[in-house]
Amino acid sequence: MKSSYKMGLGVLIVGSSILVGSFLNFQVTGAGTTPGTTDDPVVTKSYVDQQIQQALGTTNPTNPTQPSQGAEEVKNVALKPGKILIADAGTEFIVRSGNAVIYTEVASGVADLTDGKDLLNGETAPKNHLLSFPREGRGIQVKEGQTSNLIVMVRGGYTIK
Numbered sequence: 001m002k003s004s005y006k007m008g009l010g011v012l013i014v015g016s017s018i019l020v021g022s023f024l025n026f027q028v029t030g031a032g033t034t035p036g037t038t039d040d041p042v043v044t045k046s047y048v049d050q051q052i053q054q055a056l057g058t059t060n061p062t063n064p065t066q067p068s069q070g071a072e073e074v075k076n077v078a079l080k081p082g083k084i085l086i087a088d089a090g091t092e093f094i095v096r097s098g099n100a101v102i103y104t105e106v107a108s109g110v111a112d113l114t115d116g117k118d119l120l121n122g123e124t125a126p127k128n129h130l131l132s133f134p135r136e137g138r139g140i141q142v143k144e145g146q147t148s149n150l151i152v153m154v155r156g157g158y159t160i161k
Helices: 001-025 047-057
Strands: 074-079 085-087 091-097 100-104 111-112 117-119 130-133 138-142 150-155 158-160
Touching: 001 150, 074 085, 074 158, 085 091, 130 138, 138 150
Parallel strands: none
Antiparallel strands: 074 150, 085 138, 085 158, 091 130, 091 150, 100 138, 111 117, 111 130
């Protein structure tokens, strides 16, 4: 008898909760702003830029400026056997074809940014790796005994000796 009493009491509580919940139905509304108005809390980058320009008293630039083509231009250089391609400070090379070795006048080497290691004088320069030359007096040359040219992509200044 006690279990049926507990069951009936549970049904009565659940049923009355549903009944009271259906009578006390409140409609919930969100923020009543229309998208794109001044009251809208979400703004775009162009709107923020426009407001900053107005606050500074300047106008928006009409066209972005194009970067100069000087030092950032990539050139394909063919290097003959017996010649040395010397990089200016900050120049980058990518050996595309041929067998190249590192040439340095000092003890330190060249940074292979692809593998994350230092290449010293006489070491093979791997193909399709980005090589960075932090200082002048470093470069690459055709590996001894090779008869074919090197094709090197160069970004920055260089000289051929």
